[in-house]
Amino acid sequence: MDMKEVMKNHFLSLDEASRNPDRKVAWCTSVGPAEILRAMDFEVYFPENHGALLGATRTTEKTIPLADSRGYSQDICSYLRSDIGAYLQGFTPLERAYGIKSVPKPDVLVYCTNQCKDVMHWFEFFSRQYQAPIFGIHPPTNLPEIQQSHIRDVTDQYKELILFLEEITHSKIKPDRLAQAVKLSKEATDLWADVLGLCRNSPSPFDFFDATISMGPIVVLRGTEIAKDFYQKLYSEITAQIARQGSDNQERFRLYWDGMPVWGRLRSLSGLFDNHHASIVASTYCNSWIFSDFNPEKPLESMALAYLKIFINRNDHYKEEYILNIIEEFNIDGVVFHNAKTCPNNTNIHYNLPNRLRSKGIKSVVIDGDLNDLRCFSDEQSANRIEAFLEILE
Amino acid sequence: MSDDYYWGIDLGSSAIKVVLITSKGEIINKSKGKTLFPLIKQVRNLLNSSDFPESPFSEPASDTDEQIKINHFIASTGYGRNHIPFTHNKLTEIKAHFLGIQFLYKNESDFSLIDIGGQDSKIIKIKDHQILDFVINRKCAAGTGAFLDEICHRLDIRLKDLPSLATKHDKKLNLGSYCTVFAVQEMIKILVSGEKIENLAHALYTSITKRVLEITSIESGKVIFSGGVMQHHPILLNYFNDNLSEHELFLAKDAQFSGAFGAALSLT
Known part of the structure; x- marks a missing residue:
């Protein structure tokens, strides 16, 4: 199946489950414990994915102000405001894409604050609207390294989640199903890592903007055969494409993107970098769905470790070392920092990281913008900064 | 030929x-x-x-x-x-301002270049005759020519009269806001209280200087200014001098054309 078909089937299945009393829908955060939900036969829906769709389809112009007018501050997550605004407006881009009139109604909402606490407020809004039960995982955050005590903490919270879900579903979790979901997630995420790793090649076979389009399944279909098969096929296709490529290498600059995508400007930013033969070959964002620690023999503990370990949940020292390693591994010339106004947790300029990297010889540029709120983004200013940065790299 | x-x-x-x-x-x-x-x-x-x-x-x-x-x-x-x-x-x-200034100041290998333009201000750091880094002001127009335009328009004074007004100030006022619109509000409030326009003109130059220097820290050494705002308001050099006393400041010839x-x- 190609990407469009995979995503179409995903949403159609959710839509059917939403209307079928015999099936259950769980809402989950994008790096939340989806495997537990899969093991308990939930269809899993990810509001952040819907937020990204709203951004990419540039339909947030009405939805964000609507949420703002209901008291959600312009300084908080624009995914949240896009999505809540869309709900208030009775709008979803799924209708135009797939004929689906609304997002699936949740039977339960499960969030994890390993990315930020905005997801808690976001899910609580919908829990109130749909009168649906909600459960939050609150892991320790800003971690320098992962301790056993952290893993025990999160594992215990998963166990509480399972009891909570068993009460809702009136059925016990099947350990073999959980192990299977974790195994499938592990296989899919390893393949996703392999796909991203192909950008070590020069010229890079694809870039950050292509990757953001291809990452849907690793976000929304972890724990399924579909995601695994999709990335297996994608890996084969790109490998074949590399083999077909001649020696003509016009790649002048290899860059790293830190922070969220500017969803409504993927195409124009991609064109800008292409025009200068600059390729963004690695990113914090796409790498965030690499979970190497999944282990079906220790499903809960390994999930706890994998979801604690994500970049956004780590301290600044770890983040600096991580980016330095990627820069070396992918032979990167410079870093583009996206200062997403409404996503401070996924923005790494606030505590002087660009200057610390600069002291180690890594050049960077900061562009001001946002993931979904395009009022925070200036095309001219961003293009000017990026072009001036590329002139420096020349 | x-x-x-x-x-x-x-x-x-x-x-x-x-x-x-x-x-x-x-x-x-x-x-x-x-x-x-x-x-x-x-x-x-x-x-x-x-x-x-x-x-x-x-x-x-x-x-x-x-x-x-x-x-x-x-x-x-x-x-x-x-x-x-x-x-x-x-x-x-x-790059253009760097090339223009570097040509005029051929012997300078390490310096900071401040370009105050109509809608943005930039601080460019040069090391070994190469651009090391640059920082541009954020989205607000404060600290740019647009800021001066807007305030003069609101105060109904001619832009070219601003320097002579500022030299006649007898009180140091402070404009705290980093937003042009808020700065206008502050100025109106000050004017309503009966403050002299000369003191406001001085406050205006002080404000623009602060906003530019807030963009980034400037290491000691030579600082060269370019851009239209500096060419038309060379008085600003005095204000920068007050804040950059450890530095050597130069205003480029024909700064607007750099x-x-x-x-x-x-x-x-």
Whole structure:
């Protein structure tokens, strides 16, 4: 199946489950414990994915102000405001894409604050609207390294989640199903890592903007055969494409993107970098769905470790070392920092990281913008900064 | 054999600046006009003006098909740089100002360059005759020429009268806001309380200086200023001097044309 078909089937299945009393829908955060939900036969829906769709389809112009007018501050997550605004407006881009009139109604909402606490407020809004039960995982955050005590903490919270879900579903979790979901997630995420790793090649076979389009399944279909098969096929296709490529290498600059995508400007930013033969070959964002620690023999503990370990949940020292390693591994010339106004947790300029990297010889540029709120983004200013940065790299 | 001509066009938010140079970087002449639209028409008028020994166009120029003489070369910079179809090179203001200033100050290898333009301000750090880094002001116009324009408009005073007003101040007022709109509100409140306009003019220059220096820290050493705001308000150098006492400050000759000059130099 190609990407469009995979995503179409995903949403159609959710839509059917939403209307079928015999099936259950769980809402989950994008790096939340989806495997537990899969093991308990939930269809899993990810509001952040819907937020990204709203951004990419540039339909947030009405939805964000609507949420703002209901008291959600312009300084908080624009995914949240896009999505809540869309709900208030009775709008979803799924209708135009797939004929689906609304997002699936949740039977339960499960969030994890390993990315930020905005997801808690976001899910609580919908829990109130749909009168649906909600459960939050609150892991320790800003971690320098992962301790056993952290893993025990999160594992215990998963166990509480399972009891909570068993009460809702009136059925016990099947350990073999959980192990299977974790195994499938592990296989899919390893393949996703392999796909991203192909950008070590020069010229890079694809870039950050292509990757953001291809990452849907690793976000929304972890724990399924579909995601695994999709990335297996994608890996084969790109490998074949590399083999077909001649020696003509016009790649002048290899860059790293830190922070969220500017969803409504993927195409124009991609064109800008292409025009200068600059390729963004690695990113914090796409790498965030690499979970190497999944282990079906220790499903809960390994999930706890994998979801604690994500970049956004780590301290600044770890983040600096991580980016330095990627820069070396992918032979990167410079870093583009996206200062997403409404996503401070996924923005790494606030505590002087660009200057610390600069002291180690890594050049960077900061562009001001946002993931979904395009009022925070200036095309001219961003293009000017990026072009001036590329002139420096020349 | 005819001489080669190198044109630099800086399409800024307030003014279009044009500099014509020889292959050795000698300035033949320069000219400027307001940034009016359509941009292309304004640029063409400037290039065809009697300020220059000859036009770069070999045919009567049309909107769609400019023919550039074989010995003429054109580079554009500034926000409108991508909207001129007949250029041989395009470069950002960062690089253009650097090239222009570095040519004038050939012996300086390490310095900071501050360009205060119509809609943005930039601090460019130069090390070993190369751009090491640059920082541009954020989204607000405070600390730019647009800030001065807006405030003078609201106070109904002529921009050119601002320096002489500021020199007559007898009190130091402070404008705290980093937002132009909020700064206007502050000024109106101060005026309503009966404050002298001369003191406000002084506060205005103090504010713009602070906003520019807040962009980034400037290491000690030489600081060179370029851009239209500094050319038309050289008094600002005194204000910067008060804040950068450990530094040596210079205002570039023809500071408003530094970008256009640098663009022309990029062709040689």
